[in-house]
Amino acid sequence: MAGFSPPDDTVLDRLKAIVGADGWRAPNEAARYFDDPRGRFEGRACLVLLPKSTDEVARIVRLCNETGTGLIPWGGGTGVVAGQLSPDNDNAIILSVERLNRVREINAQDFAMVAEAGCILENVHAAAAEHRLMFPLSMASKGSCTIGGNLATNAGGIQVLRHGNARDLCLGIEAVLPSGEVLSELSPLRKNNTGYDLRHLLIGSEGTLGIITAATLVLKPIDPDTVTALCAIASPAQALTLFSELRKRLGDSLSGLELMSGFGIGLVTRHFPSLRNPFSDPHDWVLLAEISGPEGMRERVEVALADCLDSDLLADVVIATSETQRTNLWDLRENTPDANRLEGAICNSDTAVPISRIEGFIRETQAAVLATHQGLRLNSYGHIGDGNIHHNVFPPEGVAKAAFVSEHPGIIEAVRDAIDRVTIDFAGAISAEHGIGRLKVPDLLRYGAPPKLAAIRKIKAALDPNGIMNPGAIID
Ligand SMILES: Cc1cc2nc3c(=O)[nH]c(=O)nc-3n(C[C@H](O)[C@H](O)[C@H](O)COP(=O)(O)OP(=O)(O)OC[C@H]3O[C@@H](n4cnc5c(N)ncnc54)[C@H](O)[C@@H]3O)c2cc1C
Known part of the structure; x- marks a missing residue:
């Protein structure tokens, strides 16, 4: 955050006046805005602002x-690459959109919903369900993450295979640009080729090009029949x-199609003893x-x-026959990030x-990681x-994370580097769905193609001089 110094008291007072007495928090009463879901960083800020309307957001941005x-936009704080956290200094202000949390409109004929950026994803699901429709974006953080954060990170999750990621599920956007101007493009049009589609520039820009204040979301009919199966492979x-066979x-x-290992299932059932592996025999992998x-x-x-069972494409299968059984199967997958954290992951990758x-x-990733430390x-x-594929890496069995990391300086960087290199060798992406945030800036600078990096810098300078x-x- 080079070149920034904290705002003086006059600016802070003017910002507080925009949101009113209940619309701001001093740093010492704002601990939740500094939390990192993976526990690696602790954020800092000189003030947290909680505007209630797009107009308040615009006035804040103009003054800033x-x-x-x-300004650091903040949605639900579930981002895992420190995009919503400033660990190095408290020069900036956090702008939380959590009070912009109204569903403005649901139009069943348009199959569209206009939701404000601070709507929690799970609440959007519930609002759609009242109209017998669904919003298909879903992920384990759905109880806390917001539509604004989902779009800012172009989140993926567990139904991308069929419904696409956040970008594919957004028809229109309202955002406050760095100038303070409001871009209002909330139309539910399916076709609109009138010039550059700025919606797609803002989606995935992680709060670096503007603050998303509302979006028009794609709704879909609810399928009458849903089947969930855990296959041992x-x-x-x-x-x-x-x-391939199932798709044909x-x-x-x-x-949805989620790969998990027997080792991973073991971690989840160890850290969440109420969950159970439905297979009595051990299996190396499950789908x-x-x-x-x-x-x-x-x-x-x-x-x-x-x-598939008859032709040995799978070794065993459990098919959920009730909503409870379905939830139990999904709980094994959705508690995996928390199980990784509790087990003491030293590295969590997000590669495609x-x-x-x-x-x-x-x-190859397993081999490269083991080459850093058997x-x-x-x-x-x-x-x-x-x-x-997410690779989570843990110290050897029985070794605590803190002790391991202090005994092996540089091990975290070495492991991350090993995973990144294999990813690039396999023509992959070092960030699939989490974004770059602050955590992966060095990786983007290292592996991003120079013309792409130059274009990102020019776009940033043009919109946010x-x-x-x-x-x-x-980008730094
Ligand atoms: C247990 C767990 C499971 C997860 N599973 C998945 C998964 O399956 N798929 C996936 O993609 N992600 C996953 N995530 C990551 C995270 O939930 C997503 O990145 C989510 O989209 C972040 O939303 P948020 O509202 O919490 O945003 P925040 O964490 O508050 O912010 C994330 C980024 O978006 C910016 N931002 C937030 N709101 C706005 C706004 N209104 N306008 C502009 N910029 C904004 C922030 O500045 C920051 O850069 C998971 C996280 C956890 C903790």
Whole structure:
């Protein structure tokens, strides 16, 4: 955040006046805004602002632009790459959109909802369900993350395979640009080629080009039949064969496909003893599949899985027969990030490679990580249908994270570097769905193509010449 100094008391007082007495928090009463979900960083800020309207956001941004005050947009604080956290200094102001939390409109004929940026994802699901519709973006952080944060990070999650990521589920956007001007493009139009589509520039910009205040979201009909199955398989290669087979037979009804290892399931059931592995025999890998479609889908899925069992494409399968069983299967997957944290992960990657290369990617990554230190343990899992694999790396069994890291200086950087290098060798992306934030700025600078980096800098300078918007995130 070079070049920024904290705003003086006059500027702070003017900012507080915009939001009123209940619309700001002093740093000493704002601990929740400084929390990192992975516990690696502690954020800092000189003030937290909680505007209630787009107009208040615009007035704040205008004043910050005039006075050269840095602003960090904050949604639900679940970002895992420190995009919403400034660990190095408290020069900037956090602007939380949490009080912009109204669903402004649901139009069932347009299959569209206008939701303010601070709407919690789970609340958006509930609002859509009242109209017998669904908003398909979903992830384990759904109870805390916000629509603004989802769009700012172009979040992915567990249904990208069928419904796409946040970008694919947004028809329009309202945002306050760094100048303080309000870009209001909330139309539910499916087709609109009138000039540059600024919505797509703001989506995935991680708060560096403006503050998203509302969005028009795509709604879809709820499928009458949803089937969730946990398949025991021998290897990631077999997961891919099974994926091809299921896709051929069930088409785009396959909405979720999550790879987990036997080791990973063991971690989840150890740290969350109420969860249980439904297989009595140990299996090296499992594939959690969800298929949704018209009435009769269950029969089609059962036949397909029985055929796969007969032809040894899978070793065993459990099909949920109730909503409770379905939730139990998903809990194994959704508690994995927390189990990794509790186990003491020293590194959590978010990598994507072409689907056809996943098998080799997992194998080579394991070898590269072990080459940094024999005895490290890896939990490789993720959205295999999107080629998005998360590698979590732990100290050897029985060794505490703090002791291990202090005895092996530089080990975290070495492991991250090993994973990044294999990812690039496999024509992959070092950030698949979490973004760059502040954590991965050095990685983007190292692996980003020079023309791309130059274009990012030019766009940033054109839209935010004073560099007030989330300074230090994405690019330095
Ligand atoms: C347990 C767990 C599971 C997760 N699973 C997934 C997953 O499956 N897929 C996935 O993609 N992510 C996942 N995440 C990461 C995280 O939930 C997403 O990145 C989410 O989209 C962040 O939303 P948020 O509202 O919490 O944003 P924040 O954490 O508050 O902010 C994230 C970034 O967006 C910016 N930002 C926030 N709001 C706005 C706004 N209104 N306008 C402009 N910029 C803004 C911030 O400055 C920051 O750069 C997971 C996180 C956790 C803790």
